[in-house]
Amino acid sequence: MRLFRFRSRKAVRSCPPFLRVTLFALLLLAIHPSSVSPAKPLGDQEVGFSFESVVARALGLAVAPYEDSKGQVPDFLLNMDYDAWRDIRFRPQKSLWRGEALPFELQFFHPGLYYDRSVSVNVVDQGRVGRLGFDTDMFDYGRNEFANDIPASMGFAGFRVHFPVNRADYKDEFLVFLGASYLRAVPKGQYYGLSARGLAVDTASPKGEEFPWFREFWIVKPKPQDTELTIYALLDSPSVTGAYRYVAKPGVSTEMEVSSVLFLRKPVEKLGIAPLTSMYFFGENSRPEGVDDFRPEVHDSDGLQIQFSSGEWLFRPLKNPKNLAISAFEAESVRGFGLLQRDRDFGSFQDLEAHYHQRPNLWIEPRGDWGSGRLELVEIPTPNEMNDNIVAYWSPARMPKPGVPMSFDYVMRWQGEAESHAPAGHAISTRAGQGSRTGSRLFVVDFKGGALESLAADAPVMAVISVDEGAKLLEQQVMRNQATGGWRLSFLVLPDASSALDKMLAERRSPVELRAFLQQGSDVLTETWSYSFKP
The missing domain is CATH 2.70.98.10 (Beta-galactosidase; Chain A, domain 5)
Known part of the structure; x- marks a missing residue:
């Protein structure tokens, strides 16, 4: 191909x-x-x-x-x-x-x-x-x-x-x-x-x-x-x-x-x-x-x-x-x-x-x-x-x-870098690694821009996260990132238990779709971050 x-x-x-x-x-x-x-x-x-x-x-x-x-x-x-x-x-x-x-x-x-x-x-x-x-x-x-x-x-x-x-x-x-x-x-x-x-x-x-x-x-x-x-x-x-x-x-x-x-x-x-x-x-x-x-x-x-x-x-x-x-x-x-x-x-x-x-x-x-x-x-x-x-x-x-x-x-x-399309906050980095629980996956997303810049460090910012079939959300945390001037979302995802055959054929398992954004009250503060990963 x-x-x-x-x-x-x-x-x-x-x-x-x-x-x-x-x-x-x-x-x-x-x-x-x-x-x-x-x-x-x-x-x-x-x-x-x-x-x-x-x-x-x-x-x-x-x-x-x-x-x-x-x-x-x-x-x-x-x-x-x-x-x-x-x-x-x-x-x-x-x-x-x-x-x-x-x-x-x-x-x-x-x-x-x-x-x-x-x-x-x-x-x-x-x-x-x-x-x-x-x-x-x-x-x-x-x-x-x-x-x-x-x-x-x-x-x-x-x-x-x-x-x-x-x-x-x-x-x-x-x-x-x-x-x-x-x-x-x-x-x-x-x-x-x-x-x-x-x-x-x-x-x-x-x-x-x-x-x-x-x-x-x-x-x-x-x-x-x-x-x-x-x-x-x-x-x-x-x-x-x-x-x-x-x-x-x-x-x-x-x-x-x-x-x-x-x-x-x-x-x-x-x-x-x-x-x-x-x-x-x-x-x-x-x-x-x-x-x-x-x-x-x-x-x-x-x-x-x-x-x-x-x-x-x-x-x-x-x-x-x-x-x-x-x-x-x-x-x-x-x-x-x-x-x-x-x-x-x-x-x-x-x-x-x-x-x-x-x-x-x-x-x-x-x-x-x-x-x-x-x-x-x-x-x-x-x-x-x-x-x-x-x-x-x-x-x-x-x-x-x-x-x-x-x-x-x-x-x-x-x-070039001066232009920004999304009027709200936007994701500037995505990182993933092994989570604290056996078999879990940790995702860390940093957001910056828009109304996020003027929020106090103790502002009640929360994340709206959706996890498709194949995994479940275990925990999440949103906090101010003083180093970037934005906000960081961290959350833990655990893939569903799989059979021995599923583990042997891991490449055939469907990827899990993730979506997340930040909001304060009813105000959406960021774009929607979208990602997929293989369990």
């Missing part, structure tokens, strides 16, 4: 701080299907380009047989090793719009190694589309000697966008589209961490996950005064096609307004909307057996946060489980969700190269009503930090028939 994206350790350590469907699209297909054939490029003469142009192409793809483009990249590029691929570098002087006194510049990635597809890149200037041709002169091939053997029509693997985010006199790299439908962005003062994707299909399914890919991009040329960049993308896969519009606004919080229209080619088991992908190796709540590492914690994100339409905020600390774990949260008209890196203390990581304490949060805020569905969190066992093993996404409860459009609009907010 291919559920993670490979992350070379060298890449982790040395990477730079890296709709609505209109009648037009439907009528176009009904009147003249060939006019939206995927075989027809938009070309240099297209005028009046718009999002509807991409929607029409996505619809055209959906009613045509799937065509892959893996054969466009020669085998000698796919068979190179990591160091050889890293030796191919884009020449900065060849950056798109270099020397035009524009706020944004683009640089491009070379196909090869893991990137076995090439993508087409177009520039939209005042509504007119021009194809950006691949050219080996754009790249320095270092010690590699195959530049003359590369097809001129191959295309790029992806691109990165530069803008003066951290200081006015230097254009920082702040956004990357590279591989399948992956993208990453950073806000001011942060380093690359977790990734987003255009779409997830059948994640954690027994039949295997399908990875849609962006096969073509259209980038709107900015004006000198612009502070945002618009990018259109055409998504394709054996099961789904889609049209996307990203409006990227770099800054203290890098925001991206996303519009998407999807079409099923054939029925799928599950769609993941606005999927997020991250890495959690170990932290204060879990450390894999046999891991001998000088660092106290290693992760890009440490929790999933959800804002429900009811007004409840929930936080689920991440884990590196022994077996694949899938958690689902019913979320009717979800208001927001994201993967967060709440721990911002360098002392928690002690890593001068990876800067895990400066990895961004990513918050998804739906626009409009997404309807019935659920948030899913997939946690995959990983033996190291080189694999992305955490996936989170929203999955709609109902699927339309093939060819019927689905629209999902949302805002992506890549944020």
Whole structure:
């Protein structure tokens, strides 16, 4: 089951701080299907380009047989090793719009190694589309000697966008589209961490996950005064096609307004909307057996946060489980969700190269009503930090028939430590260990923020704790934590007595779900902390 994206350790350590469907699209297909054939490029003469142009192409793809483009990249590029691929570098002087006194510049990635597809890149200037041709002169091939053997029509693997985010006199790299439908962005003062994707299909399914890919991009040329960049993308896969519009606004919080229209080619088991992908190796709540590492914690994100339409905020600390774990949260008209890196203390990581304490949060805020569905969190066992093993996404409860459009609009907010989503107190750490009673488990959760900050040490704060089937709550304690300025909840859980057979088959026992929050009288003081453990 291919559920993670490979992350070379060298890449982790040395990477730079890296709709609505209109009648037009439907009528176009009904009147003249060939006019939206995927075989027809938009070309240099297209005028009046718009999002509807991409929607029409996505619809055209959906009613045509799937065509892959893996054969466009020669085998000698796919068979190179990591160091050889890293030796191919884009020449900065060849950056798109270099020397035009524009706020944004683009640089491009070379196909090869893991990137076995090439993508087409177009520039939209005042509504007119021009194809950006691949050219080996754009790249320095270092010690590699195959530049003359590369097809001129191959295309790029992806691109990165530069803008003066951290200081006015230097254009920082702040956004990357590279591989399948992956993208990453950073806000001011942060380093690359977790990734987003255009779409997830059948994640954690027994039949295997399908990875849609962006096969073509259209980038709107900015004006000198612009502070945002618009990018259109055409998504394709054996099961789904889609049209996307990203409006990227770099800054203290890098925001991206996303519009998407999807079409099923054939029925799928599950769609993941606005999927997020991250890495959690170990932290204060879990450390894999046999891991001998000088660092106290290693992760890009440490929790999933959800804002429900009811007004409840929930936080689920991440884990590196022994077996694949899938958690689902019913979320009717979800208001927001994201993967967060709440721990911002360098002392928690002690890593001068990876800067895990400066990895961004990513918050998804739906626009409009997404309807019935659920948030899913997939946690995959990983033996190291080189694999992305955490996936989170929203999955709609109902699927339309093939060819019927689905629209999902949302805002992506890549944020640093200054931003906090939950208005009430929030969990800042989760720890667990052997309890004082035989077979029991002790959980210690620290909360901070909101009204908790102003409460006296003897305030009558109490915890509301729920323990699902499989265990029972024995005791609990809430007290002021003078060291953090917040409040600490400690409670003891005893798994139900099990038979000898259950003990022999411990891995088959269902995990126990825990939920807890703090309140004073009838006032809820914190978000809901949610966790699961194997007895």
